Amino acid sequence: MSATDSLRAAIRDVVDFPKPGIVFKDITPILADGKLFRESVTLLCETAGGARIDKVVGIDARGFIFASAVADRLGVGFVPVRKKGKLPWKTRQTAYALEYGESIVELHEDAVQPGESVLLVDDLLATGGTAAAAVKLLDELGANLVGISVLIELSFLAGRNKLIPHPVHSILTY
Numbered sequence: 001m002s003a004t005d006s007l008r009a010a011i012r013d014v015v016d017f018p019k020p021g022i023v024f025k026d027i028t029p030i031l032a033d034g035k036l037f038r039e040s041v042t043l044l045c046e047t048a049g050g051a052r053i054d055k056v057v058g059i060d061a062r063g064f065i066f067a068s069a070v071a072d073r074l075g076v077g078f079v080p081v082r083k084k085g086k087l088p089w090k091t092r093q094t095a096y097a098l099e100y101g102e103s104i105v106e107l108h109e110d111a112v113q114p115g116e117s118v119l120l121v122d123d124l125l126a127t128g129g130t131a132a133a134a135v136k137l138l139d140e141l142g143a144n145l146v147g148i149s150v151l152i153e154l155s156f157l158a159g160r161n162k163l164i165p166h167p168v169h170s171i172l173t174y
């Protein structure tokens with residue numbers, strides 16, 4: 001089996017979680033398997049295509065798991081985009097709509113310096129609202145967004161359209 005087939009086979013579909021009608025892609029079986037977790041991080045790192053990255057930005061909460069591992073592998077810093085009320089310092093915030101609900105995300109205003117090259121990483125791209133909110137905050141700070149990399153893309157929700165003109169790379173597409 002190829003690496004991506006093994007990752008795909010490990011993802012568990014949980015029907016009607018957290019709300020009726022949602023098929024939740026549970027990535028915890030990947031995290032629990034050292035080989036699969038390492039492979040997922042390797043593939044996410046490869047999406048950067050050798051471009052210089054100064055910081056990897058991860059999205060609360062499952063995005064942190066992959067983004068921090070990618071940052072460590074690339075030998076660069078990690079920056080969290082968090083749900084409202086979690087970051088202790090001065091923040092910028094923006095509201096957005098989720099596949100299931102609504103939320104506000106925040107970024108420390110000194111987390112990224114103008115012109116720094118950043119890779120945005122999340123576990124899953126659904127409607128794209130969350131990633132678009134993170135992109136907006138990074139744009140406001142003057143970051144050079146190299147790309148948005150996700151393990152899973154639910155392509156039927158067309159989330160990448162919300163991220164134009166930024167390059168979106170997904171390892172597994174549904």
Ligand code: AMP
Binds near residue numbers: 059063100127
């Ligand atoms: P969205 O803003 O609609 O692109 O939603 C993306 C965020 O919600 C990601 O951070 C995911 O972790 C989570 N998410 C949305 N839909 C799902 C799903 N079907 N399975 C697992 N996570 C999801």
